Amino acid sequence: xxxxxxxxxxxxxxxxxxxxxxxxxxxxxxxxxxxxxxxxxxxxxxxxxxxxxxxxxxxxxxxxxxxxxxxxxxxxxxxx
Numbered sequence: 001x002x003x004x005x006x007x008x009x010x011x012x013x014x015x016x017x018x019x020x021x022x023x024x025x026x027x028x029x030x031x032x033x034x035x036x037x038x039x040x041x042x043x044x045x046x047x048x049x050x051x052x053x054x055x056x057x058x059x060x061x062x063x064x065x066x067x068x069x070x071x072x073x074x075x076x077x078x079x080x
Contacts, residue, residue: 006057015050022046049076
């Protein structure tokens with residue numbers, strides 16, 4: 001793992017931790033259909049954050065990386 005690997009980014013680490021927390025949270029909810037649907041949607045959304053960051057770091061140019069990471073941050077509502 002190089003210094004510039006996406007695993008070193010705080011946003012990536014927080015996204016990964018957030019996904020783990022969602023799994024833990026939903027394990028305590030009742031096993032009804034509504035909970036299951038919500039769980040699946042929220043899990044997909046949270047795991048896509050880390051996937052977008054990893055994809056950005058797989059791009060060929062710095063400009064592409066910045067564009068994808070900026071979009072991810074905006075989608076999180078962290079920056080207007």
